[in-house]
Amino acid sequence: MERTNSITKKIGSIYFSLLSPKEIRKVSGTKVITADTYDDDGFPITMGLMDPRMGVVEPGLRCKTCGQRVGKDKCPGHFGHIDLAMPVIHVGHIRTIRDCLRSTCRECGHLLLSSKQKDEYFQELKKYEQEGKNKAPLFKQIITEARKADKCISCGREVGKIELDKPTSLRENGKKLTPSEVREWLEKIRDEDLPLLDINIKSARPEWLILTVLPVPPVTVRPSVTLQSGERSEDDLTHKLVDVIRINQRLQENRDAGAPQLIVEDLWELLQYHITTYLDNQTSGIPPARHRSGRPLKTLAQRLKGKEGRFRSNLSGKRVNFSARTVISPDPNLSINEIGVPIRIAKELTVPVRVTVHNIDWCKKIIIQKFSVNGDSNEYIPGVNYVVKDTEGMKRRIKVTEKNAENIAENLEIGSIIERQLMEGDITLFNRQPSLHRMSMMAHRVKVVPHKTFRFNLCVCPPYNADFDGDEMNLHLIQGEEAKAEAEILMKVQENILSPRFGGAIIGGIHDIISGGFLLTNKDRKIPIEDASHILAATGFEGKLPKVFTENGKRYVTGKDIFSTLLPDDLYLEFKAKTCLNCEKCTAPDCPYNAYVIIKKGILMQGTIDENSIGAFNGRILDRIIRDHGMGAGREFIDKVTRLAIAAITLFGFTTSIEDEDIPDEAKRQIEERLNKAMKKIDSLVKAYENDELESLPGRSIEETLEMEIMRETGKARDSAGEIAGKHLGLENSAVIMAKSGARGSMLNLSQMSGCVGQQAVRGERIHRGYQYRTLPHFKKNDLGASAKGFVASCYKKGLTPTEYFFHSMGGREGLVDTAVRTSRSGYMQRRLINALEDVKVESDGTVRHAGGQIIQFEYGEDGVDPSRSIAGKSVDVDRIIADIREGV
Amino acid sequence: MVKEKIRIQFNIMSHDLVPLHEIISEKEKTELLKKYNIEPNRLPKILSTDPVSISIGAKPGQIVKIIRNSHTAKEAIAYRFVVESSI
Numbered sequence A: 001m002e003r004t005n006s007i008t009k010k011i012g013s014i015y016f017s018l019l020s021p022k023e024i025r026k027v028s029g030t031k032v033i034t035a036d037t038y039d040d041d042g043f044p045i046t047m048g049l050m051d052p053r054m055g056v057v058e059p060g061l062r063c064k065t066c067g068q069r070v071g072k073d074k075c076p077g078h079f080g081h082i083d084l085a086m087p088v089i090h091v092g093h094i095r096t097i098r099d100c101l102r103s104t105c106r107e108c109g110h111l112l113l114s115s116k117q118k119d120e121y122f123q124e125l126k127k128y129e130q131e132g133k134n135k136a137p138l139f140k141q142i143i144t145e146a147r148k149a150d151k152c153i154s155c156g157r158e159v160g161k162i163e164l165d166k167p168t169s170l171r172e173n174g175k176k177l178t179p180s181e182v183r184e185w186l187e188k189i190r191d192e193d194l195p196l197l198d199i200n201i202k203s204a205r206p207e208w209l210i211l212t213v214l215p216v217p218p219v220t221v222r223p224s225v226t227l228q229s230g231e232r233s234e235d236d237l238t239h240k241l242v243d244v245i246r247i248n249q250r251l252q253e254n255r256d257a258g259a260p261q262l263i264v265e266d267l268w269e270l271l272q273y274h275i276t277t278y279l280d281n282q283t284s285g286i287p288p289a290r291h292r293s294g295r296p297l298k299t300l301a302q303r304l305k306g307k308e309g310r311f312r313s314n315l316s317g318k319r320v321n322f323s324a325r326t327v328i329s330p331d332p333n334l335s336i337n338e339i340g341v342p343i344r345i346a347k348e349l350t351v352p353v354r355v356t357v358h359n360i361d362w363c364k365k366i367i368i369q370k371f372s373v374n375g376d377s378n379e380y381i382p383g384v385n386y387v388v389k390d391t392e393g394m395k396r397r398i399k400v401t402e403k404n405a406e407n408i409a410e411n412l413e414i415g416s417i418i419e420r421q422l423m424e425g426d427i428t429l430f431n432r433q434p435s436l437h438r439m440s441m442m443a444h445r446v447k448v449v450p451h452k453t454f455r456f457n458l459c460v461c462p463p464y465n466a467d468f469d470g471d472e473m474n475l476h477l478i479q480g481e482e483a484k485a486e487a488e489i490l491m492k493v494q495e496n497i498l499s500p501r502f503g504g505a506i507i508g509g510i511h512d513i514i515s516g517g518f519l520l521t522n523k524d525r526k527i528p529i530e531d532a533s534h535i536l537a538a539t540g541f542e543g544k545l546p547k548v549f550t551e552n553g554k555r556y557v558t559g560k561d562i563f564s565t566l567l568p569d570d571l572y573l574e575f576k577a578k579t580c581l582n583c584e585k586c587t588a589p590d591c592p593y594n595a596y597v598i599i600k601k602g603i604l605m606q607g608t609i610d611e612n613s614i615g616a617f618n619g620r621i622l623d624r625i626i627r628d629h630g631m632g633a634g635r636e637f638i639d640k641v642t643r644l645a646i647a648a649i650t651l652f653g654f655t656t657s658i659e660d661e662d663i664p665d666e667a668k669r670q671i672e673e674r675l676n677k678a679m680k681k682i683d684s685l686v687k688a689y690e691n692d693e694l695e696s697l698p699g700r701s702i703e704e705t706l707e708m709e710i711m712r713e714t715g716k717a718r719d720s721a722g723e724i725a726g727k728h729l730g731l732e733n734s735a736v737i738m739a740k741s742g743a744r745g746s747m748l749n750l751s752q753m754s755g756c757v758g759q760q761a762v763r764g765e766r767i768h769r770g771y772q773y774r775t776l777p778h779f780k781k782n783d784l785g786a787s788a789k790g791f792v793a794s795c796y797k798k799g800l801t802p803t804e805y806f807f808h809s810m811g812g813r814e815g816l817v818d819t820a821v822r823t824s825r826s827g828y829m830q831r832r833l834i835n836a837l838e839d840v841k842v843e844s845d846g847t848v849r850h851a852g853g854q855i856i857q858f859e860y861g862e863d864g865v866d867p868s869r870s871i872a873g874k875s876v877d878v879d880r881i882i883a884d885i886r887e888g889v
Numbered sequence B: 001m002v003k004e005k006i007r008i009q010f011n012i013m014s015h016d017l018v019p020l021h022e023i024i025s026e027k028e029k030t031e032l033l034k035k036y037n038i039e040p041n042r043l044p045k046i047l048s049t050d051p052v053s054i055s056i057g058a059k060p061g062q063i064v065k066i067i068r069n070s071h072t073a074k075e076a077i078a079y080r081f082v083v084e085s086s087i
Helices: A021-027 A091-102 A115-131 A136-147 A179-188 A191-197 A236-256 A261-279 A300-304 A310-315 A343-348 A360-372 A405-410 A458-464 A481-491 A512-521 A529-538 A559-564 A620-652 A665-690 A702-727 A734-741 A747-754 A802-837 A878-887 B002-007 B026-036 B051-056
Strands: A080-089 A162-165 A169-172 A175-177 A210-216 A323-330 A338-342 A350-354 A384-391 A394-399 A417-421 A427-431 A441-449 A454-456 A472-477 A526-528 A549-551 A554-558 A573-576 A596-600 A603-606 A855-857 B020-023 B045-047 B063-069 B075-083
Touching: A021 A210, A080 A091, A080 A179, A080 A236, A080 A261, A091 A136, A091 A162, A091 A169, A091 A179, A091 A261, A115 A136, A115 A191, A136 A191, A175 A179, A179 A210, A236 A261, A261 A300, A300 A310, A323 A343, A338 A343, A338 A427, A343 A417, A343 A441, A350 A384, A360 A384, A360 A405, A360 A417, A427 A481, A441 A458, A441 A481, A458 A512, A458 A620, A512 A559, A512 A620, A512 A734, A526 A529, A526 A559, A529 A554, A529 A559, A529 A620, A554 A559, A559 A603, A559 A620, A573 A620, A665 A702, A702 A747, A734 A747, B020 B051, B026 B063, B045 B051, B051 B063
Parallel strands: A323 A454, A338 A441, B045 B075
Antiparallel strands: A080 A210, A162 A169, A169 A175, A323 A472, A338 A454, A350 A417, A384 A394, A384 A417, A427 A441, A427 A472, A526 A554, A549 A554, A573 A596, A596 A603, B020 B063, B063 B075
16 A cells, blocks of 8 residues: 655636537547447447447457557547537527527627726626636626617617527527527627626637537447347447437438428427437426336436436445445344454455565465365354465466465465455454444454354444344455554544543443343342352453352342442442432432442442443443543443343343233222313313403413413323322333333333323424314314313323324324434535535644644634543543542542 | 724624734744744634724734633634735
8 A cells, every 4th residue: 555645735726618519520539420339240330329439348349549448558438429410509508508699799799788888897807806706796797787788789780589498499589599590699709708708718619509519428438238138238328329310310311302491490309309318318398318118318417416426426435345234233242342243254355464474374374274174163264365476566366265275375475465364353344324423433353253144242332323123234344554553543442432422431231231230239139149150250250259148048149249340449439320219308328219329449339220320321330430440441341241231131031011011900090080180171271261261371372371271281191190100110010120220211101101192292282283173073173172182091001092093193293204304404414514524633733624724723622622531521520529539539 | 093993883892792802913923823833824814804803903914813702611712814805
């Protein structure tokens, strides 16, 4: 990989100009007159569309213009041309043509301005030029000024009204102008007037806006493909050019034979259509040209435009080698730094290794080792796919096979490059689209695994936003030593535990890991010594057993002590757990619910381990370990917590089912009663409204007041239904454990399942659209009651009534539409933002500059603080210092 | 300069949202450019016709120091290079 010293240079200016008919003929390799491509023997027809003078596509053939081949000699292909029987308007220039006609005289070609006005505008133009201002508005002004004239100043001809009939016809005073007439007119425009029409004399003449000769792109631009059946399939552009030539020929014949004007005009129109669609097949106002199968053709403009066009698809984005893509699945036994790569992929991906004096023996070994092992052991043995020999500038790639392996190994020379298969410990980049932040692409160490999916630790799901419902991810193998080092230092997963977004961890326990931590540490769980050692073994614990105590002749260890083995000895921490109920009067540190965590000297004294301790977004213990002991310790902690919690939860057993949402009949009755009460309240509100007794809230109409009151009442009803249900759902319930510990779901979800779903809303209001004066025909007209306006009193477990189900679907649909709209809109915003900021970076002196060296900010973020190393955005954690002093650390 | 100032009815420099602007001396200017190792045109720009430039009398070629209130760092210092306006 050579390095080139690049010098940044500013592009001073870019000129675009028109090709004159003369130039088109001059660069042309051949005139094209035959609408056919190949003859019966499969040879290209001379002066046909595949004439070898326009370049060749098949390797080995020589181009008849430059005598070179496509691949090696790099014959770029050469343009040809078609002489049009009659001139045709270029769609892309129709506006310019219109403006030129509007501001000049048809008789003499003079600009329709007085010489005084002209002088003034020339002055103005010069001024704009000097000041570097945008000249577009001035040109617009010139045209509007010229259109005001009703007579030509120099010849006195009346000025006609020019109208544009989209897409390609022009009318003067309602009479159609043929392209020939337009061209004659444009020819008359004088050179000295051109600058005022925004035309540079050096780059264009207005009559060149009308096509009299059509350039035919080289064959390399529109290669034909041979199908397996031996049939040839031509490119869309070739198809279109065939149409153009055919019509052009007919037009010429008819005209020369003196056919009636009408027929000639029809053919002329047809030629215009074909050339227009050849240039842009999505011109509004004309039907797109179609392939025989009915598919619209992809012509010139379509090749460049849009997301799949040349610019966005091929120039801004590229496809790469040394990459792999497959489905992902979880593996809690892998470290967060690792990735499981299937054997099939490992055998395909290679890393180049240069053979030196120091590694030649190793290289020889690795070439043969794969074949020297006999028997079909399932172990993965990396081999070598290719050996690249570099002899006198000529590179030779030799594929290593079982037959030639010995031979190649023996003759291996220093300086050759072996393309070695993936090995355990190689560093790779792993990525999931959409790549919205830098953690969407992180470096992992390879671990070769059987089967066909990529595997990684579950804790790495949040930064990739991945789940395992069929997600696929990409893997890129790093090829150079420098890149390896860079990825290792900057991109490894452990270096990205702290998010630059808010300075907290975004990698941490999720789902079962949190549930496991909760089960292990909640209350004073006693674990028989046999099970305890099983759990500890899962983390690879070595050392003295935690305190063992005997009860009824059996030996136990507490769950808290087991968890404490993962904590560093100097950890002092106090915080509220996720399970904290936010009691009105907090009795911490003596929390009756075990929700106040105290850790002293690395021992969990009290409290429950849950989301707030080891979770991905606000794990306090995790956060503290990373700050005090670094990323490596943080990684180790996450790895061990994963294994510990999974071992624990597997041992205890954990399951959730529909029974978890069961509540006693008594509770059901209470909920029903509560809902009835709410219904009655709402009925009375409606009655009060109908009797005009309702007092409106300040700033609201009576209707709005009623709606607000009802919404409040339905909200309260759902909450209290949930509360009643919640009373009967205790911590012995798995669903509740998940909700309370923050592993998955919320108490709201549970109360909707077993209590009451609640009011459905569309656009933040109760559902009101549907039939006249009512939502559904099941209700009376003008019914304002709860159930007529989308209140779902049932719970999901019991099931919804048909009307409730309908309302629920309405509310649900709104949610779906919202997310769809939000993602597309934020995606586009992101694209624009990234395009603007892509080359901005922090320099070594702390300034923020872009690629051109312009200073954007004098100190990064104005305070120079790296947010991923800050404490909630601050550079100093004062609370921590005070707590530490108090603790006497 | 005085003549230009009369045109302004309200002294914008005393407005709450306008940060403190001051023209820095030649000596400070060379020091600044040396510190960041840049040409003046690499700095952010301010037009000589900007209301603030008129108000403090900044001329093209000079550098204006701006002291702003900042969320992150209480006070943030920025510099702008005064450029000629085409208007």
